[in-house]
Amino acid sequence: MSNRGRKKGSIGEKSREQLLTIAAAQFATNGFYETKISTIVKDAGLTQPTFYLYFKSKEAIFKELTTIFKNSLLNLTEDSLLDSGLKEEMIKQEIQGKVGAIFRFFRENPHLTKIGFFLSEESEAIKKMLAHAISMNLAQEQRDGYFHQHLKMDVVAEIVVGIMERLTVSRLFTGLSDPEELAEEMVELLLFGMQVQH
Amino acid sequence: MSNRGRKKGSIGEKSREQLLTIAAAQFATNGFYETKISTIVKDAGLTQPTFYLYFKSKEAIFKELTTIFKNSLLNLTEDSLLDSGLKEEMIKQEIQGKVGAIFRFFRENPHLTKIGFFLSEESEAIKKMLAHAISMNLAQEQRDGYFHQHLKMDVVAEIVVGIMERLTVSRLFTGLSDPEELAEEMVELLLFGMQVQH
Amino acid sequence: MSNRGRKKGSIGEKSREQLLTIAAAQFATNGFYETKISTIVKDAGLTQPTFYLYFKSKEAIFKELTTIFKNSLLNLTEDSLLDSGLKEEMIKQEIQGKVGAIFRFFRENPHLTKIGFFLSEESEAIKKMLAHAISMNLAQEQRDGYFHQHLKMDVVAEIVVGIMERLTVSRLFTGLSDPEELAEEMVELLLFGMQVQH
Amino acid sequence: MSNRGRKKGSIGEKSREQLLTIAAAQFATNGFYETKISTIVKDAGLTQPTFYLYFKSKEAIFKELTTIFKNSLLNLTEDSLLDSGLKEEMIKQEIQGKVGAIFRFFRENPHLTKIGFFLSEESEAIKKMLAHAISMNLAQEQRDGYFHQHLKMDVVAEIVVGIMERLTVSRLFTGLSDPEELAEEMVELLLFGMQVQH
DNA sequence: TATGAATGAGCGTTCATTCAT
DNA sequence: CATGAATGAACGCTCATTCAT
Numbered sequence: 001m002s003n004r005g006r007k008k009g010s011i012g013e014k015s016r017e018q019l020l021t022i023a024a025a026q027f028a029t030n031g032f033y034e035t036k037i038s039t040i041v042k043d044a045g046l047t048q049p050t051f052y053l054y055f056k057s058k059e060a061i062f063k064e065l066t067t068i069f070k071n072s073l074l075n076l077t078e079d080s081l082l083d084s085g086l087k088e089e090m091i092k093q094e095i096q097g098k099v100g101a102i103f104r105f106f107r108e109n110p111h112l113t114k115i116g117f118f119l120s121e122e123s124e125a126i127k128k129m130l131a132h133a134i135s136m137n138l139a140q141e142q143r144d145g146y147f148h149q150h151l152k153m154d155v156v157a158e159i160v161v162g163i164m165e166r167l168t169v170s171r172l173f174t175g176l177s178d179p180e181e182l183a184e185e186m187v188e189l190l191l192f193g194m195q196v197q198h
Numbered sequence: 199m200s201n202r203g204r205k206k207g208s209i210g211e212k213s214r215e216q217l218l219t220i221a222a223a224q225f226a227t228n229g230f231y232e233t234k235i236s237t238i239v240k241d242a243g244l245t246q247p248t249f250y251l252y253f254k255s256k257e258a259i260f261k262e263l264t265t266i267f268k269n270s271l272l273n274l275t276e277d278s279l280l281d282s283g284l285k286e287e288m289i290k291q292e293i294q295g296k297v298g299a300i301f302r303f304f305r306e307n308p309h310l311t312k313i314g315f316f317l318s319e320e321s322e323a324i325k326k327m328l329a330h331a332i333s334m335n336l337a338q339e340q341r342d343g344y345f346h347q348h349l350k351m352d353v354v355a356e357i358v359v360g361i362m363e364r365l366t367v368s369r370l371f372t373g374l375s376d377p378e379e380l381a382e383e384m385v386e387l388l389l390f391g392m393q394v395q396h
Numbered sequence: 397m398s399n400r401g402r403k404k405g406s407i408g409e410k411s412r413e414q415l416l417t418i419a420a421a422q423f424a425t426n427g428f429y430e431t432k433i434s435t436i437v438k439d440a441g442l443t444q445p446t447f448y449l450y451f452k453s454k455e456a457i458f459k460e461l462t463t464i465f466k467n468s469l470l471n472l473t474e475d476s477l478l479d480s481g482l483k484e485e486m487i488k489q490e491i492q493g494k495v496g497a498i499f500r501f502f503r504e505n506p507h508l509t510k511i512g513f514f515l516s517e518e519s520e521a522i523k524k525m526l527a528h529a530i531s532m533n534l535a536q537e538q539r540d541g542y543f544h545q546h547l548k549m550d551v552v553a554e555i556v557v558g559i560m561e562r563l564t565v566s567r568l569f570t571g572l573s574d575p576e577e578l579a580e581e582m583v584e585l586l587l588f589g590m591q592v593q594h
Numbered sequence: 595m596s597n598r599g600r601k602k603g604s605i606g607e608k609s610r611e612q613l614l615t616i617a618a619a620q621f622a623t624n625g626f627y628e629t630k631i632s633t634i635v636k637d638a639g640l641t642q643p644t645f646y647l648y649f650k651s652k653e654a655i656f657k658e659l660t661t662i663f664k665n666s667l668l669n670l671t672e673d674s675l676l677d678s679g680l681k682e683e684m685i686k687q688e689i690q691g692k693v694g695a696i697f698r699f700f701r702e703n704p705h706l707t708k709i710g711f712f713l714s715e716e717s718e719a720i721k722k723m724l725a726h727a728i729s730m731n732l733a734q735e736q737r738d739g740y741f742h743q744h745l746k747m748d749v750v751a752e753i754v755v756g757i758m759e760r761l762t763v764s765r766l767f768t769g770l771s772d773p774e775e776l777a778e779e780m781v782e783l784l785l786f787g788m789q790v791q792h
Numbered sequence: 793t794a795t796g797a798a799t800g801a802g803c804g805t806t807c808a809t810t811c812a813t
Numbered sequence: 814c815a816t817g818a819a820t821g822a823a824c825g826c827t828c829a830t831t832c833a834t
Contacts, residue, residue: 162364
């Protein structure tokens with residue numbers, strides 16, 4: 001992506017990576033507008049023109065970070081259809097595993113997540129993308145008879161995404177819960193509901 | 199809030215209200231930084247110095263809008279504890295009603311909602327506040343035996359907020375669903391879960 | 397032209413005129429690129445943002461100056477067709493008068509002339525425009541039998557413009573000749589030629 | 595000129611020539627300021643530091659191109675005094691030949707001509723130089739009785755230069771006329787004038 | 793003979809805010 | 814209650830030029 005033929009390990013590539021990392025941190029912490037190119041390069045021990053050696057503009061580096069996040073998330077959600085014919089007890093485990101993987105990715109990449117999931121103008125589109133992948137999965141399982149027929153899986157998928165984004169901010173990034181806990185609590189609730197059945 | 203002795207209905211008060219309304223629309227549409235004082239006053243048929251007659255700064259008017267949203271939401275969630283001793287079948291109705299009321303408020307105040315729930319630096323605090331109110335309610339009902347004992351109600355409350363924010367953006371503001379539908383789908387899912395019980 | 401409703405004589409209009417005048421001088425002296433907004437406003441006793449109160453950009457003020465020159469020149473060349481049926485001896489007087497008027501305009505507006513005739517990207521178009529007006533005139537007189545039939549008047553018109561631009565720079569702006577002299581020398585040569593006829 | 599001992603045909607000399615040619619094209623097309631060193635070297639398949647191996651600065655290469663033009667033009671106008679004692683009919687042929695040679699040179703070197711005759715800060719001086727050479731010639735012929743005594747040959751020389759520069763831009767570079775046509779039209783007009791003599 | 797990497801110096805432009813009236 | 818006019822303080826970006834290899 002606009003690598004201009006530089007090789008991995010070259011000093012230029014190092015500067016570029018550094019700028020990306022520092023920019024991610026600053027964008028995540030201060031937002032797009034309060035992040036200044038001057039601060040990014042200062043943190044990298046470089047000067048302003050050098051920034052423009054590697055990125056076309058402030059918008060461009062932000063967009064590149066967004067794209068990195070989007071692609072990583074895409075990789076995580078690909079090939080994730082459940083096998084048909086699972087035993088009922090296994091469904092929870094399966095779903096929980098996938099949800100946990102996403103939470104883990106978020107915790108390991110908090111800056112990218114903040115950018116791609118919350119700050120970018122593409123955030124809505126990215127969430128839509130995630131919701132769509134989830135929706136495909138759930139619909140299959142619904143056809144397989146695991147889930148109630150009356151549920152609208154596109155809405156349920158949005159609900160799932162909403163839960164994940166909120167828990168990520170309020171419990172994951174704060175360190176109050178870890179990915180596995182959150183996955184378990186969330187899936188438990190979604191599968192079996194809150195209400196005691198008499 | 200900083201009304202400086204102006205009377206309702208006075209011409210100054212009209213300008214002030216106008217500025218608030220126009221600013222809300224612009225902030226909601228373009229975000230804080232892409233909203234320019236120059237544009238707000240132009241839309242209001244006023245000049246820039248006039249703006250500073252009514253508001254201390256750009257931050258101040260934004261904060262005022264945030265506060266309006268927060269207080270309205272606070273009013274909605276006050277006095278909302280469920281009565282103990284409800285019949286099981288009524289719980290769903292009760293909760294659905296409250297959730298529906300919030301969705302209705304969001305739909306009727308989309309600009310304020312965008313600002314207070316999504317754009318403001320206070321947004322997190324406001325969601326925390328809402329989650330807390332919900333948590334109080336749910337905990338009471340849990341103590342009353344309606345909900346499973348193993349559920350951590352603070353986490354559940356965050357989940358509820360997460361669902362509401364996502365559905366608001368993806369289905370309510372887009373016109374795909376109306377408040378009652380959303381309330382029903384969401385509460386149904388939360389109370390009874392997705393999985394068919396054999 | 398982007399006057400924003402300011403009235404003549406208002407203080408804002410004064411600032412605007414001042415900026416135009418100073419900018420014209422600087423552009424004429426240093427060219428477009430070596431002219432700095434910072435210098436223009438300093439000369440006007442103003443600050444940089446003020447410049448943008450009156451002009452959209454550096455390009456815009458330059459273009460405005462070009463347009464002023466073009467329109468003035470257009471006014472000079474309008475309604476300038478010679479009357480048919482002039483006595484032969486009068487033709488020289490007539491043409492000389494018109495040429496002299498243009499030289500006078502150039503001498504009185506050296507900065508604008510430098511910009512519109514030499515520095516602007518529109519300069520070629522402006523000269524074309526002038527050449528066209530001249531060509532129309534000469535062609536008429538040719539039809540009236542005053543000028544040799546074999547002359548291509550579009551080429552002759554370009555020749556006339558070339559003479560004027562060069563004499564303007566080398567003799568008019570240097571003070572070596574005055575408009576009337578130049579007009580006389582130029583017209584004399586063009587009408588009767590250099591060569592002694594035996 | 596600053597050849598630093600490089601031999602013709604050496605690889606360095608090839609790069610240098612290439613840079614000169616490409617720079618000439620870009621300067622002629624885009625002007626001095628809109629021509630970027632980065633673009634020149636990219637077109638030459640080289641890098642920026644290499645440029646400074648051959649030229650001290652952007653100004654330096656531009657000046658070198660100007661000088662090349664000036665010297666070529668100088669060669670053209672040297673030893674060009676007309677012989678005294680020409681037959682009247684031959685004068686036109688002689689002058690036309692010289693003027694045609696200059697037009698031919700301009701057409702064959704359009705980039706250099708644009709630079710040296712129109713873009714360079716030396717352009718005025720170069721035109722002055724050309725005008726002077728022409729003036730010398732004309733004065734001699736005037737003394738020989740070929741031209742009217744009342745003509746000021748320094749002014750006439752400027753007129754000749756003005757005609758040439760305008761026709762070069764408007765008719766030669768556009769392909770509307772060729773050097774011989776232009777020379778003929780121009781000299782015919784200058785020698786015999788426009789007006790029909792009754 | 794060449795380049796990968798970097799920078800000094802500067803410029804146009806924007807915008808929230810204020811002063812004087 | 815309102816405005817015409819102005820500005821302080823930045824910020825993104827560009828480009829010719831150079832250092833080290």
